[in-house]
Amino acid sequence: MEINTSIKAAKAVLLAATLFGATAANASTTYNLESNNLSQPGVLAQVMLSNNGSDVDITVTAIAPSVQVAGLGFNLNGNPATISCSSLPANYSCNVGSFTYDGSGKYTDQADPADFSVGNRYSSFSFTLLNSNENDFVTNIPQGNLFATHVYLSNGQTGFAFGGSPVPVPAAVWLFGSGLFGMVAVARRKKASMVS
Secondary structure (H helix, E strand, C coil), X not given: CHHHHHHHHHHHHHHHXXXXXXXXXXXXXXXXXXXXXXXXXXXXXXXXXEEXXXXXXXXXXXXXXXXXXXXXXXXXXXXXXXXXXECCCCCEEEEEEEEEECCCEEEEEEEEECCCCHHHCECEEEEEECCCCHHHEECCCCCCCCEEEEEEECCCCEEEEEECEECCCCHHHHHHHHHHHHHHHHHHHHHHHHXX
């Protein structure tokens, strides 16, 4: 009887681990734009990528309330001749070419507005890059940046935030994973002690 209970518990844990693994595989990754050319300390903006089937959803977010962002420069593996985007903010378009974001180097692709007037700057904006996934993004050479965005400070300064270091996975996720592992170990130990 106790063996069956242990086996059922182990199966439940494995099911939970499978579901958690599926969720983790579809999870978003957030990247800090940890550098800027404005001599400002700290991270000014982040880029979040979420795989969405055969597309990737992209969100650019200003970290401080006094900062606005506009546009995003990036490089795609293989430098495709064309890219397609949907759900762009008004006045934005996706383009392929050679785009310079001062201090961070050049990018082969961008989603940018035609002009950077106040109405085209946001605390956060999103769009979808079609027929791509998170693994398609590569760093520029030689600077090694994944992304760059225009930043606008409340004091009137404008410049660029750039970089692309992944934000660490929250401790709660690691704790949940280690808890699952512990439950599997306990179930196995109980099963082994019942058999002997």
